[in-house]
Amino acid sequence: GIQVEQSPPDLILQEGANSTLRCNFSDSVNNLQWFHQNPWGQLINLFYIPSGTKQNGRLSATTVATERYSLLYISSSQTTDSGVYFCAVGYSGGGADGLTFGKGTHLIIQP
Protein backbone atom coordinates (compact mmCIF):
# COMPACT_ATOMS: atom_id res chain seq x y z
CA GLY A 1 0.00 0.00 0.00
CA ILE A 2 0.85 3.65 -0.05
CA GLN A 3 3.55 4.86 2.34
CA VAL A 4 3.27 8.17 4.19
CA GLU A 5 6.30 9.65 5.89
CA GLN A 6 6.25 12.74 8.05
CA SER A 7 9.18 14.84 9.20
CA PRO A 8 10.45 15.82 11.61
CA PRO A 9 9.03 13.31 14.13
CA ASP A 10 9.49 15.78 16.99
CA LEU A 11 9.83 19.54 17.08
CA ILE A 12 10.28 21.87 20.04
CA LEU A 13 9.94 25.61 19.46
CA GLN A 14 9.56 28.80 21.40
CA GLU A 15 6.33 30.73 21.23
CA GLY A 16 6.37 33.08 18.25
CA ALA A 17 8.56 30.88 16.04
CA ASN A 18 7.59 29.62 12.61
CA SER A 19 7.67 25.97 11.55
CA THR A 20 7.35 23.77 8.48
CA LEU A 21 6.10 20.20 8.67
CA ARG A 22 6.58 17.86 5.74
CA CYS A 23 4.59 14.90 4.43
CA ASN A 24 5.95 12.64 1.68
CA PHE A 25 3.85 9.95 0.06
CA SER A 26 4.83 7.11 -2.20
CA ASP A 27 2.08 7.09 -4.82
CA SER A 28 -0.41 9.33 -6.57
CA VAL A 29 -3.23 10.51 -4.35
CA ASN A 30 -6.53 12.24 -4.90
CA ASN A 31 -7.08 13.16 -1.29
CA LEU A 32 -4.72 14.67 1.27
CA GLN A 33 -5.72 16.02 4.65
CA TRP A 34 -3.87 17.54 7.60
CA PHE A 35 -5.10 16.96 11.16
CA HIS A 36 -4.13 18.37 14.52
CA GLN A 37 -4.48 16.12 17.56
CA ASN A 38 -4.54 18.31 20.63
CA PRO A 39 -3.17 17.22 24.03
CA TRP A 40 -6.65 15.98 24.97
CA GLY A 41 -6.68 13.61 22.02
CA GLN A 42 -9.21 15.39 19.84
CA LEU A 43 -8.51 15.20 16.09
CA ILE A 44 -9.29 18.40 14.21
CA ASN A 45 -9.30 18.60 10.44
CA LEU A 46 -7.07 21.49 9.40
CA PHE A 47 -6.99 21.22 5.63
CA TYR A 48 -8.36 19.17 2.79
CA ILE A 49 -5.67 19.81 0.19
CA PRO A 50 -5.03 17.22 -2.55
CA SER A 51 -3.21 19.94 -4.53
CA GLY A 52 -2.43 23.64 -4.42
CA THR A 53 -2.20 26.02 -1.49
CA LYS A 54 -4.66 26.99 1.22
CA GLN A 55 -4.43 29.34 4.17
CA ASN A 56 -6.40 29.55 7.38
CA GLY A 57 -5.17 32.24 9.74
CA ARG A 58 -1.64 31.44 10.90
CA LEU A 59 -1.71 28.06 9.20
CA SER A 60 -1.19 27.32 5.55
CA ALA A 61 -0.61 24.20 3.52
CA THR A 62 0.81 23.41 0.11
CA THR A 63 0.60 20.12 -1.76
CA VAL A 64 2.70 19.41 -4.84
CA ALA A 65 0.98 16.28 -6.05
CA THR A 66 3.34 15.71 -8.98
CA GLU A 67 6.30 15.57 -6.58
CA ARG A 68 4.36 13.65 -3.92
CA TYR A 69 4.75 15.91 -0.92
CA SER A 70 2.81 18.36 1.19
CA LEU A 71 3.95 21.05 3.60
CA LEU A 72 2.15 22.52 6.59
CA TYR A 73 3.32 25.96 7.72
CA ILE A 74 2.64 27.35 11.16
CA SER A 75 3.54 30.99 11.71
CA SER A 76 3.86 32.88 14.99
CA SER A 77 3.39 29.68 17.02
CA GLN A 78 1.27 29.72 20.15
CA THR A 79 1.25 27.22 23.00
CA THR A 80 -2.18 26.08 21.83
CA ASP A 81 -0.54 24.83 18.62
CA SER A 82 1.11 22.04 20.61
CA GLY A 83 0.07 18.51 19.80
CA VAL A 84 0.56 15.99 17.03
CA TYR A 85 0.07 16.88 13.38
CA PHE A 86 -0.96 14.09 11.06
CA CYS A 87 -0.93 13.93 7.31
CA ALA A 88 -3.34 11.44 5.74
CA VAL A 89 -3.77 10.46 2.11
CA GLY A 90 -6.30 8.60 0.05
CA TYR A 91 -6.25 7.18 -3.46
CA SER A 92 -8.59 5.28 -5.65
CA GLY A 93 -6.31 2.29 -6.10
CA GLY A 94 -6.07 1.45 -2.43
CA GLY A 95 -8.40 -1.53 -2.37
CA ALA A 96 -9.95 -0.37 0.87
CA ASP A 97 -11.57 2.99 1.21
CA GLY A 98 -10.32 5.40 3.84
CA LEU A 99 -7.21 7.44 4.51
CA THR A 100 -3.69 6.20 5.22
CA PHE A 101 -2.08 8.15 8.03
CA GLY A 102 1.53 9.06 8.65
CA LYS A 103 2.99 8.63 12.13
CA GLY A 104 2.76 12.32 12.85
CA THR A 105 4.95 15.22 13.95
CA HIS A 106 4.87 15.90 17.67
CA LEU A 107 5.08 19.68 18.14
CA ILE A 108 5.76 21.33 21.48
CA ILE A 109 5.51 25.10 21.75
CA GLN A 110 7.18 26.45 24.86
CA PRO A 111 6.11 29.79 26.38
Add this chain to the structure above:
Amino acid sequence: NAGVTQTPKFRVLKTGQSMTLLCAQDMNHEYMYWYRQDPGMGLRLIHYSVGEGTTAKGEVPDGYNVSRLKKQNFLLGLESAAPSQTSVYFCASSYGQGAANEKLFFGSGTQLSVL
Protein backbone atom coordinates in the same frame (compact mmCIF):
# COMPACT_ATOMS: atom_id res chain seq x y z
CA ASN B 1 -24.11 20.81 16.95
CA ALA B 2 -22.91 17.34 18.03
CA GLY B 3 -21.04 16.14 14.91
CA VAL B 4 -19.58 12.69 15.61
CA THR B 5 -20.26 11.26 19.06
CA GLN B 6 -18.62 8.16 20.53
CA THR B 7 -19.65 6.22 23.58
CA PRO B 8 -18.22 5.21 25.96
CA LYS B 9 -15.18 7.46 26.39
CA PHE B 10 -13.28 5.00 28.58
CA ARG B 11 -13.59 1.29 29.20
CA VAL B 12 -11.60 -1.42 30.94
CA LEU B 13 -12.19 -5.03 29.96
CA LYS B 14 -10.83 -8.36 31.08
CA THR B 15 -9.41 -10.72 28.47
CA GLY B 16 -12.24 -12.64 26.82
CA GLN B 17 -14.98 -10.14 27.59
CA SER B 18 -17.06 -8.58 24.85
CA MET B 19 -18.19 -5.03 24.28
CA THR B 20 -19.65 -2.68 21.68
CA LEU B 21 -18.52 0.83 20.86
CA LEU B 22 -21.16 3.15 19.48
CA CYS B 23 -20.60 5.94 16.98
CA ALA B 24 -23.34 8.36 16.04
CA GLN B 25 -23.20 11.22 13.54
CA ASP B 26 -25.79 13.88 12.86
CA MET B 27 -24.35 15.28 9.62
CA ASN B 28 -26.18 12.88 7.29
CA HIS B 29 -22.84 11.43 6.18
CA GLU B 30 -22.86 8.33 4.01
CA TYR B 31 -19.41 7.02 4.90
CA MET B 32 -18.31 6.01 8.39
CA TYR B 33 -15.04 4.57 9.66
CA TRP B 34 -13.44 2.98 12.69
CA TYR B 35 -9.73 3.62 13.31
CA ARG B 36 -7.41 2.58 16.10
CA GLN B 37 -4.46 4.62 17.35
CA ASP B 38 -1.51 3.04 19.13
CA PRO B 39 1.42 4.87 20.79
CA GLY B 40 3.92 6.26 18.31
CA MET B 41 1.80 5.30 15.34
CA GLY B 42 -0.70 6.99 13.17
CA LEU B 43 -4.25 5.82 12.84
CA ARG B 44 -5.03 2.50 11.20
CA LEU B 45 -8.34 1.66 9.58
CA ILE B 46 -10.27 -1.24 11.12
CA HIS B 47 -13.57 -1.32 9.19
CA TYR B 48 -15.63 1.13 7.22
CA SER B 49 -19.10 1.55 5.76
CA VAL B 50 -20.16 3.26 2.56
CA GLY B 51 -23.82 3.41 3.49
CA GLU B 52 -26.60 1.96 5.59
CA GLY B 53 -26.45 -1.84 5.63
CA THR B 54 -22.92 -2.03 4.20
CA THR B 55 -19.58 -2.79 5.84
CA ALA B 56 -16.07 -3.54 4.59
CA LYS B 57 -12.68 -4.50 6.04
CA GLY B 58 -9.87 -2.05 6.45
CA GLU B 59 -6.20 -2.56 7.22
CA VAL B 60 -6.54 -4.27 10.64
CA PRO B 61 -9.99 -5.96 10.84
CA ASP B 62 -9.14 -9.15 12.75
CA GLY B 63 -10.89 -9.51 16.10
CA TYR B 64 -13.52 -6.85 15.32
CA ASN B 65 -17.00 -6.83 13.83
CA VAL B 66 -19.13 -3.90 12.74
CA SER B 67 -22.71 -3.12 11.87
CA ARG B 68 -24.45 -0.20 10.17
CA LEU B 69 -28.15 -0.81 10.67
CA LYS B 70 -28.98 2.90 10.59
CA LYS B 71 -27.30 5.57 8.51
CA GLN B 72 -26.40 7.66 11.54
CA ASN B 73 -24.90 4.84 13.63
CA PHE B 74 -21.82 2.64 13.21
CA LEU B 75 -21.11 -0.01 15.85
CA LEU B 76 -17.75 -1.66 16.54
CA GLY B 77 -17.82 -4.95 18.42
CA LEU B 78 -15.15 -6.95 20.17
CA GLU B 79 -16.41 -10.49 20.71
CA SER B 80 -13.50 -11.74 22.83
CA ALA B 81 -11.19 -8.93 23.87
CA ALA B 82 -7.42 -9.45 23.88
CA PRO B 83 -4.65 -7.30 25.42
CA SER B 84 -3.47 -6.49 21.87
CA GLN B 85 -6.73 -4.58 21.42
CA THR B 86 -5.77 -2.06 24.08
CA SER B 87 -5.85 1.16 22.09
CA VAL B 88 -7.66 4.41 21.47
CA TYR B 89 -10.51 3.96 19.01
CA PHE B 90 -11.73 6.76 16.78
CA CYS B 91 -14.85 6.91 14.71
CA ALA B 92 -14.99 9.20 11.69
CA SER B 93 -17.45 10.12 8.98
CA SER B 94 -17.52 11.85 5.63
CA TYR B 95 -20.01 12.76 2.92
CA GLY B 96 -20.63 10.34 0.10
CA GLN B 97 -18.19 9.26 -2.57
CA GLY B 98 -15.64 8.06 -0.08
CA ALA B 99 -12.89 9.59 2.01
CA ALA B 100 -10.74 9.64 -1.09
CA ASN B 101 -12.74 12.68 -2.12
CA GLU B 102 -14.13 14.08 1.07
CA LYS B 103 -13.11 15.76 4.28
CA LEU B 104 -13.06 13.50 7.34
CA PHE B 105 -14.62 14.39 10.71
CA PHE B 106 -13.62 12.55 13.87
CA GLY B 107 -15.24 11.73 17.17
CA SER B 108 -13.43 12.33 20.46
CA GLY B 109 -12.21 8.77 20.86
CA THR B 110 -12.68 5.80 23.20
CA GLN B 111 -9.79 4.68 25.36
CA LEU B 112 -9.99 0.91 25.81
CA SER B 113 -7.78 -1.14 28.10
CA VAL B 114 -7.86 -4.93 28.04
CA LEU B 115 -6.29 -6.57 31.07
